[in-house]
Amino acid sequence: xxxxxxxxxxxxxxxxxxxxxxxxxxxxxxxxxxxxxxxxxxxxxxxxxxxxxxxxxxxxxxxxxxxxxxxxxxxxxxxxxxxxxxxxxxxxxxxxxxxxxxxxxxxxxxxxxxxxxxxxxxxxxxxxxxxxxxxxxxxxxxxxxxxxxxxxxxxxxxxxxxxxxxxxxxxxxxxxxxxxxxxxxxxxxxxxxxxxxxxxxxxxxxxxxxxxxxxxxxxxxxxxxxxxxxxxxxx
Amino acid sequence: xxxxxxxxxxxxxxxxxxxxxxxxxxxxxxxxxxxxxxxxxxxxxxxxxxxxxxxxxxxxxxxxxxxxxxxxxxxxxxxxxxxxxxxxxxxxxxxxxxxxxxxxxxxxxxxxxxxxxxxxxxxxxxxxxxxxxxxxxxxxxxxxxxxxxxxxxxxxxxxxxxxxxxxxxxxxxxxxxxxxxxxxxxxxxxxxxxxxxxxxxxxxxxxxxxxxxxxxxxxxxxxxxxxxxxxxxxxxxx
Numbered sequence: 103x104x105x106x107x108x109x110x111x112x113x114x115x116x117x118x119x120x121x122x123x124x125x126x127x128x129x130x131x132x133x134x135x136x137x138x139x140x141x142x143x144x145x146x147x148x149x150x151x152x153x154x155x156x157x158x159x160x161x162x163x164x165x166x167x168x169x170x171x172x173x174x175x176x177x178x179x180x181x182x183x184x185x186x187x188x189x190x191x192x193x194x195x196x197x198x199x200x201x202x203x204x205x206x207x208x209x210x211x212x213x214x215x216x217x218x219x220x221x222x223x224x225x226x227x228x229x230x231x232x233x234x235x236x237x238x239x240x241x242x243x244x245x246x247x248x249x250x251x252x253x254x255x256x257x258x259x260x261x262x263x264x265x266x267x268x269x270x271x272x273x274x275x276x277x278x279x280x281x282x283x284x285x286x287x288x289x290x291x292x293x294x295x296x297x298x299x300x301x302x303x304x305x306x307x308x309x310x311x312x313x314x315x316x317x318x319x320x321x322x323x324x325x326x327x328x329x330x331x332x333x334x335x336x337x
Numbered sequence: 338x339x340x341x342x343x344x345x346x347x348x349x350x351x352x353x354x355x356x357x358x359x360x361x362x363x364x365x366x367x368x369x370x371x372x373x374x375x376x377x378x379x380x381x382x383x384x385x386x387x388x389x390x391x392x393x394x395x396x397x398x399x400x401x402x403x404x405x406x407x408x409x410x411x412x413x414x415x416x417x418x419x420x421x422x423x424x425x426x427x428x429x430x431x432x433x434x435x436x437x438x439x440x441x442x443x444x445x446x447x448x449x450x451x452x453x454x455x456x457x458x459x460x461x462x463x464x465x466x467x468x469x470x471x472x473x474x475x476x477x478x479x480x481x482x483x484x485x486x487x488x489x490x491x492x493x494x495x496x497x498x499x500x501x502x503x504x505x506x507x508x509x510x511x512x513x514x515x516x517x518x519x520x521x522x523x524x525x526x527x528x529x530x531x532x533x534x535x536x537x538x539x540x541x542x543x544x545x546x547x548x549x550x551x552x553x554x555x556x557x558x559x560x561x562x563x564x565x566x567x568x569x570x571x572x573x574x575x
Contacts, residue, residue, distance in 0.1 A: 161541075162537075162541065164544075165540060165541040165544040165545060166502070166537040166540045166541055166544075167502040167503070167505035167506075167516065167540055168502075169505050169506060169508075169509075169516060170505060170516060170519070170533055170536055170537050170540060171537070173519075173520070173523075173529075173533055174529075174530065174533035174534065174537060177523070177529045177533075178529045178530035178533055178534070179530075180529075181527070181529040181530060182529075182530055272398065272399040272400075273399070274399075275399035275401040275402060276399075276401060276506075278401075279509075286399070286401065286402065290405075293409065297413075298413060299405070299406075299409035299410045299412055299413055300406065300409075300410035300411075300412075300413040300414065301413070303402055303405045303406040303409065303410050304406060304410070306402050307394070307398040307402045307403070307406060310397065310398045310399055310402060311393075311394065311397045311398055314397035314398075315397070
């Protein structure tokens with residue numbers, strides 16, 4: 103069936119890589135949404151400490167290139183645990199992170215900073231009166247959040263989240279640096295064996311373009327569904 | 338924590354920082370010059386599909402793939418590039434490939450920003466200019482482009498910041514920028530977190546310096562407005 107996608111015998115391994123890319127991206131997106139919700143809640147909270155922490159999180163993560171953060175988290179954390187472990191126990195401690203989990207966590211934390219801003223904007227778009235009404239009706243702040251703010255926020259957050267997803271899928275190419283066998287790494291392996299760099303990187307580019315196109319269509323339909331109850335104002 | 342790795346290698350870091358700054362400055366300048374014609378091509382009905390294809394490719398694929406496609410991919414066409422005299426000094430050199438890729442990449446993102454800004458210029462202002470007898474080049478030079486520049490600046494600022502951070506990927510095609518130096522030092526000394534945290538701080542400083550400068554330019558451009566337009570869109574994301 104995949105004869106047309108044979109590519110000197112490397113087609114199937116590229117497809118497996120593509121599948122891994124989608125898996126990493128999806129898992130990281132879940133982490134990013136969780137981090138984003140937490141971050142936005144912290145940024146809008148009354149606690150000064152929470153606001154400062156969330157501010158530091160978004161400032162630091164958005165000010166440093168992904169590749170540096172990825173290398174820092176993947177290699178740095180391992181080294182730190184080993185150094186601390188050896189210092190405490192006095193023995194040689196060795197830890198190995200699973201590349202999948204490390205990649206998902208790092209990407210999730212990085213894009214969670216962007217999701218934080220998206221959710222913060224979306225939450226701010228809900229009129230203050232609704233929150234006051236909910237509080238007056240006796241709902242606790244937590245209940246207000248889950249019953250009033252969350253359901254309405256998604257509509258405002260969707261375009262921004264779609265953007266985060268598109269950037270995140272492209273960001274997964276970096277995870278090849280920590281030896282996770284996603285699309286980019288499988289492509290590198292194929293290039294090493296066949297000496298056809300242009301062919302294979304062009305195929306990889308095509309795969310990423312396909313992910314982008316499919317995602318854009320999906321986002322379009324999600325947005326249309328989220329806005330189904332809203333009448334267009336002007337224009 | 339062993340800070341001697343950082344202190345002993347400060348000259349190397351300075352070299353890397355200079356490479357990062359050069360990469361950013363050159364590709365931002367060339368990219369902007371390329372982006373303006375592309376943006377107009379994107380608006381024109383006949384050239385629209387070509388311009389959109391270019392923009393879509395560079396925005397829809399990871400920069401890493403683009404780097405590899407140009408730098409390693411060029412190796413598949415050595416004979417061809419030798420024939421047209423673009424091998425020695427050009428596609429054989431990581432530096433040229435890196436600049437070439439970054440320039441095209443930022444041109445694509447910038448063109449889309451400029452197009453958005455040009456189409457966002459209020460219709461009334463264009464009509465008023467036409468009523469005053471301006472047309473063609475004069476209309477663009479006096480009314481459309483200055484207004485578009487103001488509208489584009491916040492998004493363009495994000496693009497500059499992102500490009501500066503994206504130059505770190507050039508280290509993967511053997512360019513010794515800040516990240517390249519860091520990776521080399523880590524391989525030699527195993528001082529993983531010291532080096533990466535230090536480099537991270539340098540990038541943070543660079544990022545927020547650019548933001549500071551851009552905010553100043555923005556205030557200047559909007560000086561005629563009593564209250565500067567609230568364009569604090571600081572989510573800088575591509």
